[in-house]
Amino acid sequence: MVIELHPTPDADLTALRTVLDTAANQSQMNLSNISPNVLDAAALEHMVPELIVVLPVEGTVAEAGELVNRAFFQDPAVPGVDHYHVAEVLVHDLRFAVRSTNAAVLEESIAREGILSDALGNYATTLRTGELDVTYTGPLLSDELIQSVQNGIARAANTNLAAVTVSPRSTAGVGVDMANEPAPAPAVTEAASDHNHDAAPDDSDGRIGSGNGSDDVNDAPVDSDGRVSSNSGPSVNGTVDDTSIGPQD
Numbered sequence: 001m002v003i004e005l006h007p008t009p010d011a012d013l014t015a016l017r018t019v020l021d022t023a024a025n026q027s028q029m030n031l032s033n034i035s036p037n038v039l040d041a042a043a044l045e046h047m048v049p050e051l052i053v054v055l056p057v058e059g060t061v062a063e064a065g066e067l068v069n070r071a072f073f074q075d076p077a078v079p080g081v082d083h084y085h086v087a088e089v090l091v092h093d094l095r096f097a098v099r100s101t102n103a104a105v106l107e108e109s110i111a112r113e114g115i116l117s118d119a120l121g122n123y124a125t126t127l128r129t130g131e132l133d134v135t136y137t138g139p140l141l142s143d144e145l146i147q148s149v150q151n152g153i154a155r156a157a158n159t160n161l162a163a164v165t166v167s168p169r170s171t172a173g174v175g176v177d178m179a180n181e182p183a184p185a186p187a188v189t190e191a192a193s194d195h196n197h198d199a200a201p202d203d204s205d206g207r208i209g210s211g212n213g214s215d216d217v218n219d220a221p222v223d224s225d226g227r228v229s230s231n232s233g234p235s236v237n238g239t240v241d242d243t244s245i246g247p248q249d
Helices: 013-026 041-046 061-072 103-113 143-156
Strands: 002-007 051-054 081-087 091-099 124-128 131-138 165-168 208-211
Touching: 002 013, 002 061, 013 051, 013 061, 041 081, 061 081, 091 143, 103 124, 103 131, 103 143, 131 143
Parallel strands: none
Antiparallel strands: 002 051, 002 081, 081 208, 091 131, 091 165, 124 131
C-alpha cells in the first residue's frame, strides 16, 4: 500500500514527510521511500507524485487514508498538501544474501562501485556474522536483472553466482503467480475539479483511492485480487520491514 502526496507549488517536501512520519510513528507504523514506478499507468498519467511512501504489508487503504487525514487535515490543517492518493501496488520484495569473511568491506565495495545502485536504485544492506544481506522493495525486476544483481554481488565477493541466494524479504502474505495476473486496466483520466476528488472517477480495478482531506477513508476502494503479498523467491510483495533504504541515484 502506498501513499502519494501531491503538494502545493510552494510546499516544503521535507517538512511534509516529517509530519507524515510523526503521525505514522504515533500508530507504530514505519513508512519507507519507494519509486513512483510501482504505480500503474492511470496514476502516472494523472501526475507523478513528488512524495510517495510505502506502508508495511499489513497496511490497508482505510489505514493509509486515515493516516494522511490525521497528519494533514485536522484542525488546524497543515498547509502544503494539494491532494493525495492511496494505491495498492505490486512490488518485488527481495533479500540477496552472500557469505563473506568481511561483510563491512564488501558492503563498502558495492556502494563505492555502484554495482547495485544502477540496477536497483534504492536498496538496504544488513551486516550479519559472516554474511551480507541486500534487501530491495520496489518495481518488479526481470529474471535477467535479478541475475545481474546476483552477478554483481558475486563479483564483489569474489565468489560464484550460485553463492548469492535470493529469497523473500518477508514471509507474510500469499504468493502471487505472475502468469495468472490480469492485464493492467486501461488508464482512466481523472475528472477536472477544484481539488475535490470526491467527484473524480474511480479506476476500473479499484486500485486508487484519493482525497483532499474530506474523503471518508472507510469507503476507499480495495483491490479484489489481493495483489499485495509475498512469494517464495523471487518474492512479489507489498511489505517493507526495514526503514533504512540504501543509496539513491
